[in-house]
Amino acid sequence: MVNHPFGSLDPQRWWNIGRRAIRAGCQSGSHGPLVMGILNVTPDSFSDGGQHASTANAIAAAIEMVGHGADIIDIGGESTRPYSTPVSAEQELQRVIPVIEQLAGKIAVPISIDTSKSVVARAAIAAGAEIINDVTGLEGDPDMAQVAAETGVGVCAMHMRGNPQTMQDNPQYDDVVAEIDDYLRQRLDWCIDQGIQADRICLDPGIGFGKTHAHNLELLRATRRFTQIGTPILIGHSRKGFIGKVLGDATLQRDYGTIGVSLAVAAAGADIIRVHAVRPTVEALRLFVAAGGLGRHDE
Numbered sequence: 001m002v003n004h005p006f007g008s009l010d011p012q013r014w015w016n017i018g019r020r021a022i023r024a025g026c027q028s029g030s031h032g033p034l035v036m037g038i039l040n041v042t043p044d045s046f047s048d049g050g051q052h053a054s055t056a057n058a059i060a061a062a063i064e065m066v067g068h069g070a071d072i073i074d075i076g077g078e079s080t081r082p083y084s085t086p087v088s089a090e091q092e093l094q095r096v097i098p099v100i101e102q103l104a105g106k107i108a109v110p111i112s113i114d115t116s117k118s119v120v121a122r123a124a125i126a127a128g129a130e131i132i133n134d135v136t137g138l139e140g141d142p143d144m145a146q147v148a149a150e151t152g153v154g155v156c157a158m159h160m161r162g163n164p165q166t167m168q169d170n171p172q173y174d175d176v177v178a179e180i181d182d183y184l185r186q187r188l189d190w191c192i193d194q195g196i197q198a199d200r201i202c203l204d205p206g207i208g209f210g211k212t213h214a215h216n217l218e219l220l221r222a223t224r225r226f227t228q229i230g231t232p233i234l235i236g237h238s239r240k241g242f243i244g245k246v247l248g249d250a251t252l253q254r255d256y257g258t259i260g261v262s263l264a265v266a267a268a269g270a271d272i273i274r275v276h277a278v279r280p281t282v283e284a285l286r287l288f289v290a291a292g293g294l295g296r297h298d299e
Contacts, residue, residue, distance in 0.1 A: 017154030037070035069282035076114030104128025149195035161210025
């Protein structure tokens with residue numbers, strides 16, 4: 001991660017997250033995307049539920065991810081896997097706030113709060129978070145946009161059809177790429193209308209959230225199109241079901257497939273990739289860039 005004063009470079013390549021701006025990806029052709037490390041402090045997340053349920057384990061895992069090259073740590077206290085059970089704001093706060101409070105003084109990279117509840121977002125920001133990552137596109141809580149605008153943090157707005165309890169019930173689109181491109185452009189305009197500055201906004205097409213396996217692959221192949229919206233684009237594909245579908249075995253360990261997708265979307269201009277396995281992703285991206293995978297690179 002590279003910090004830089006505001007306003008001195010192309011704003012499309014920098015994400016203003018409040019107290020600082022971070023280089024937001026590889027559109028220049030000389031850097032790979034930022035790597036957002038996933039830290040689920042939940043008992044029921046689809047891939048790593050329970051692994052980081054204690055504060056001590058969560059902090060140790062985050063520090064390890066930073067040591068392996070994570071540019072952002074994304075902390076979530078409520079699972080959003082298909083058919084997951086919602087939790088109360090109080091329970092979510094109990095899970096994430098102690099971790100953020102202790103971690104904020106131990107790592108130099110930004111902390112992101114993965115939540116759709118404004119009360120959790122506000123408390124997380126007070127504890128040291130610099131980014132709100134909302135899978136509902138700031139639609140799930142009518143107060144979320146106000147929190148984002150008032151605090152001035154970075155915001156990532158994602159597309160999701162339905163909610164985690166309904167999103168995989170036969171999702172249908174006439175043209176999944178065009179519809180989600182339209183949605184993301186509309187959410188950008190809406191966020192700006194709510195007082196959130198454009199240079200603080202990141203968008204996410206929502207891989208796996210209300211999409212079939214075929215839809216997910218179409219969206220990934222359209223990464224270049226989404227980068228034309230003008231904001232940083234985040235891709236969250238890590239360990240998701242379409243990887244097992246493509247490989248023909250739903251029981252496979254999916255980190256190798258995740259890395260393959262990471263390289264493909266890096267080549268297409270994705271700015272941020274959200275993954276569980278940070279070290280192999282960072283190392284693969286470094287060699288991908290060094291070997292000319294982005295078309296050109298700086299010595």
